[in-house]
């Protein structure tokens with residue numbers, strides 16, 4: 001079932017008459033049979049959007065279509081949706097079986113039939129053995145599966161999940177997100193998955209809708225958005241470690257970091273010396289102050305854009321260790337994961353700011369080393385300094 005939101009706006013008016021535009025002229029299409037991640041920072045209007053699709057909130061403006069059907073004014077129970085909340089919202093006094101059967105009792109499905117349907121759903125989500133337990137006798141992940149089974153048992157046209165994994169610990173979150181993906185594939189049900197976690201959205205979604213301040217920022221397949229962000233917000237929101245941001249400028253069809261100036265930075269080093277004093281060895285700490293000069297009048301990429309000041313973003317994997325490369329940078333800290341290594345580098349143009357660079361673990365870099373880097377062109381992005389739009 002394709003879902004279409006046409007120019008949807010939702011404004012909340014508080015008691016003191018102050019207005020919050022939670023969702024602002026949102027135009028989106030959720031393709032039939034897909035799992036779509038609705039992603040954005042906390043407070044950007046994700047839940048509000050979901051509840052308008054569910055019919056729990058009315059938009060101030062705009063229309064909502066399920067297929068060709070205009071459901072803007074339809075009651076929630078007439079829309080054919082299954083809704084799962086972050087806190088599961090199970091009935092604590094009922095068993096798993098009773099919880100899952102509850103929506104069927106409401107529409108007076110005969111008991112025999114309801115029992116079979118509930119068991120089918122419980123088996124699908126992998127809790128078929130736990131039907132006689134009460135919610136408090138289940139783990140968080142199992143409770144979440146009960147909530148999903150309950151949402152699916154009426155065979156809804158659309159499954160809506162609002163931050164369904166937030167209350168689970170890290171390992172369960174991974175496991176349950178794989179499960180949700182599997183259940184969605186097996187049922188083929190059109191699913192909207194709300195999350196503020198970019199990694200979660202990237203890993204589970206066929207498509208991502210990225211929002212900020214109630215406004216759509218970009219829609220697309222996760223890899224496409226990551227590789228071609230439309231603006232600075234999108235570039236910064238997707239990716240761990242995040243994209244490295246620096247001031248730059250375009251000069252004669254070349255992208256330069258900073259203003260092509262030389263930068264001086266003071267570094268303090270503490271050296272330990274062992275001195276012999278008679279019979280005794282004494283360890284002395286010697287402090288040396290060094291002023292290093294960094295030259296940044298280096299072109300890191302070519303461009304067709306006209307000369308202007310820009311914001312430059314370079315993905316952490318865009319730095320290639322290359323002793324003849326244009327950027328010579330001091331490594332401040334080394335974070336080893338095993339698969340690869342993250343180098344933390346102090347931005348010489350802005351004290352207090354650091355870059356993160358991912359290199360192959362085989363490089364065995366040590367803190368304090370100076371490393372030469374060349375830059376992969378397709379990992380460099382330039383943004384308009386005022387609007388943040390991609391150049």
Ligand SMILES: Nc1ncnc2c1ncn2[C@@H]1O[C@H](COP(=O)(O)OP(=O)(O)O)[C@@H](O)[C@H]1O
Pocket residue numbers: 012013014020021022040041042043044045046047048049
């Ligand atoms: N019932 C409400 N009354 C007033 N303001 C609300 C209400 N619900 C949400 N908001 C406001 O609308 C904005 C979007 O909220 P929400 O959709 O819950 O964001 P998200 O789910 O992305 O965290 C926020 O600024 C929030 O404070």
Ligand SMILES: [Mg+2]
Pocket residue numbers: 046047048
């Ligand atoms: Mg929310």
